[in-house]
Amino acid sequence: MRFLRSWCALIGVLAVPVGMAAHTSLAPATARQTLPAASPAWSAAWMTALQQPNANQNWSKQGFANQSVRQVIRLSAGGSDVRIRISNQYGVRPLELTGATVATAAKGATVVPRSVRPVRFGGADSVTIPAGGQAAGDAVTLPGLTSGTRLAITLYFAHPTGPATFHEFGATGASYRATGDQLTNGGAAYRETSGGWYFLAGVDVNPTSTVVAFGDSITNGYTAAPGTRYPDLLAARLAAAGRPTPVLNAGLGGNRLLTDSACYGERGLARFHRDVLDEPGTTTAIVLIGINDLGYPEIAPTTCTTPNPRITPAQLISGYRVLIRDAHARGIRIVGVTLTPFRGASVYTARSAQLRTAVNAWITTSGEFDAVADFATALADPADPTRLAPKYDSGDHLHPNEAGYRVMADAVDLKTL
Missing domain, CATH: 3.40.50.1110 (SGNH hydrolase)
Known part of the structure; x- marks a missing residue:
């Protein structure tokens, strides 16, 4: 088994297009299969290959309930605006995302003061993503985004998610977990860590x-x-x-x-x-x-x-x-x-x-x-x-x-x- 773990550390289904329903109220949004026709063009500046939950030492099998997950990623391009994409690719039931924020990352789970921005989905604070679906957040303006910028993306799940779509062996970032709604917490609440990324499929910037x-x-x-x-x-x-x-x-x-x-x-x-x-x-x-x-x-x-x-x-x-x-x-x-x-x-x-x-x-x-x-x-x-x-x-x-x-x-x- 020791060999298998090192070898694995060694070395389908078709994706549905990312999309959101258009909303004008703050009621929870529901992800659809296509982007609105008026959606601006985007290019990915970070993404990860997602996989089904497994029984290894990570958080994928149990998922999250009344917990916030802060995930640190490194952009490969900058821009004036940023949006995040959340995936329920391998979910067995709808995923209820209660809230999300994006911020400039500092050390560990901490964020740069006053950089935290809320993420909305078709104008709503929360979104429900069907099993097998994805949702794209609205554009967030965050100054100073360049290639190499580290972002902290925080997701709060008030209700049980079930097993989590995720990526294992995240080598260039980390995920941190805290109890309750810690969307705007500076970092002190996040005392648990994992090497993977959870539900986070991609981060987009202006087209290139x-x-x-x-x-x-x-x-x-x-x-x-x-x-x-x-x-x-x-x-x-x-x-x-x-x-x-x-x-x-x-x-x-x-x-x-x-x-x-x-x-x-x-x-x-x-x-x-x-x-x-x-x-x-x-x-x-x-x-x-x-x-x-x-x-x-x-x-x-x-x-x-x-x-x-x-x-x-x-x-x-x-x-x-x-x-x-x-x-x-x-x-x-x-x-x-x-x-x-x-x-x-x-x-x-x-x-x-x-x-x-x-x-x-x-x-x-x-x-x-x-x-x-x-x-x-x-x-x-x-x-x-x-x-x-x-x-x-x-x-x-x-x-x-x-x-x-x-x-x-x-x-x-x-x-x-």
Whole structure:
């Protein structure tokens, strides 16, 4: 089990469009399936890949009741206005959100004094979101929003939510919990913490082009300090080149392209629409996924990795072709990324190594992606290309360290974005 937890830390359904009903009173709003026709254009400046509740050490199974949850996120772009998106994607009943605020984050759960702003939904203080639905808050004006700004988003649930739609292994932020309505509390009330994000799907700013990095825990940034995941570092490169562009992180720890997991989310084929194509402003997707598809069959099956079918290169390639087709149907460019070395990890066998070689050969030579980023070569040990170079190895022989994430960001040709 110890190995499984580290491996999982290693490494559907179609989303409904975000929407709100128009309201003029302060009665609770009810989320609908489409945005109002007069809604202004938005682009995502932060998002996370959502998953169903699980039995790990987090707050997803029990949900919340008469509790406030403060969640700290880091914007990838700024703007004059901001809005939040709340998801009940995996809920089994309507979600009653009693109130919400947004503020500039300070240290821990504290917020910058006088920065707290209420969030309304179609003019109402509260909103009810049906099972499987999402709701977008009204625009909030908050001065000083730039790339790298840390926001504290606080949600208050007066009534039991049931199990929570969430994201596990949040590497660049934290969630804090307090009893009662603590929407405007400066931070002292928040004495419990969790590494995940709960019900929070995205944060949008004024319209711009957006890049989405799609993948598993390597994209999600396992071992990475805040701001040092490869998508964060790629966004910094773009800004330094005079092309400030949000790079969103749609990584999900333990995720597979072809197979669902009770612990690590729906297969990539199912969540690609919600996490990439439906994100406001997406123009380019960067895809790094498949190592778990190759690796899980090489370990003893568990409840988290079952079903655990052995796959062929042709099956994985067929999955990539679905992503390419669907991206192109939306006019979105898609960049393929070679699967990174993992010799020395427990999932490494002669079979998984051969599969990686075959899949990488197709990624680099087929010409079916619009462009290719060769992370495998960038991270490889020159003395043994099946291994991560020691200077880029976090220690588990699968996940890069901070220097490795930086090399990954540098391996992306900015012209392809």
